[in-house]
Amino acid sequence: MPRFLREFFNRNGVGMGSLMLGLVLFWTVGLIILPQLSMLDFSFRPNLPPPEIGGPKDVYTVENYKYLIFGPEGGSQDYNAVDLRVFYRTLIAAVFVTLFNLVLCYPIAYYLAQTKGNHIRIFALMLIIPYWINEILRAFALRIIFGETGVLNNALVGLGIFDTPFDFIRNDIALYAGLGYAYILLMIFPIYNVIESLDRNQIEAARDMGASWTKIHRRVVIPYAKPGISSGCTMVFMLSAGALAAPQILGGPSSLWFTQLIYQQFNDNSDWPQGAAYAVVLLVTCILLVLAVMRLFKVNMGDIGK
Template sequence: MRKLGQVVIKQFGVFGSILILGTVGYWVVFMIVLPQLIMLDYSFRPFLPLRKMGGPEDIYTLKNYIVLFTNEFHRAIFIKTIWASVIVTVSALFVCYPISFYLAKVAKGARFSLVLLGLIVPYWINELLRIFAWQLILADTGIFNQLLLSINLVADPINFRAGNGAVIMGMVYAYILFMVFPLYNAMESLDRNQIDAARDLGASWPRIHKRIVIPHAKPGIAVGCIMTFMLAAGSIAAPQLLGSPSSFWFTQVIYTNFETANWNQGAAYSMVLAGLCLVFIFSMMKIFKVNLRDIAK
């Protein structure tokens, strides 16, 4: 820490260092730590009318957390959200892996710029507008259904929004950059000579990816999976706009609690979701055998 402070002072001077470190410290304390502590405090307190707050009934309790395990509807939504978020993460990995490899080791010059622009330009538009666009694409009279009807693959329009399909597709698209760039960053540092040497020795492309590319890209895979899962599990716009009553998301349950002024229950559910994300982070680190230093790269 002292060494880091000396580097910052040397780079930006005393005044600049105080400004930078003060801004970062303010952001961490007042925008991250303090709100989380307040949320944690709310989660252990019962939902009471304003006149009873601070009274003898206002005690710390686990009741708000126990509700999740006793309410079958909320428990089912919570499990469904975890499973659907895993599907979103795995789907994004399968979609983004070849794109990242192409950008890192195949595309050069104009092709690299064209693919990169194709990925980035749509994100100049607000996320809500992009999700609304998916509403139009997946509608009964949307592009997908019109294409399927025109080639006679289906007799009637498919209701893509009946289950979780539309939500998963929308999320994979919405968070594609959060998977592509960590993978690209990891693959870009791989020495191309290793791949060429393996090809010269007769290794197939699946074997090259299994033995060379994927082991080297493990930190990028871990970061991409962590970011995509956390964004999917915490999303509310995509389930709200692309989902149906049967595709209710756990974040919608949390939002409903806050909207009905039951902040205590909403805070407890938020803490459970945050705890789940932490478990997922450490699980990815364990599975891919990486540490925080590897991820930071």
């Protein structure tokens, strides 16, 4: 038995230790790894009607992956331009949403973490309470705000700033706002957690030595908050790249999110293997992207867990 396991059982006892270990294994293996492996398996199989499953035609193939790149065989285009465009647009938009969230949430997290007093608890509560409301309702609320005859347009036209209503939905502004809003807590709290443990004297020491506020943040606060920033960015990026409700409700008619394509394959086309292939591509690309960025900013995997 490896040492860490022996220590774990020594600390928690055999009964409790086995229970905890069993639950964790059930969670990671049973609920995450096995279903994902099954999806991976699906993605390499042809889409067959039920009687032929397990039959001679049921062999491993890369057809589903080829479809994402080259489109249907004998199609009019060399590449599957539509789906590929949706794919990279989704990734870029998710990066954009992540950066936007970071810029928005870092000051909030800093303020919450470095200010003392009761009003901070009220601020935090005001951030949390909206999340008691269902995600879909929140998205529809944003639709009401950003719609053609919505609150925002009425106000802007009423004030004479715009002559005609601005189409926030067609221009994807509603979508970005919705995605941004959906995950701000996941950005704020990891950063807040780290900055809260930053000794205020360090900020004052830097200030005492003549540092401007930007310099203090660049040299003292941000390096310290890096684990929180990476963990927040990872979560927001992964979740917005994989979001479905917000794009479905707030996306313009012309803009598809890659998850909507996956959903269509599973649901409308009943083509699970094709949907699984798309999902695997999205997952692997997102993980690689996150690892690359972590490497670029010299963040360790262990830091994310902080």
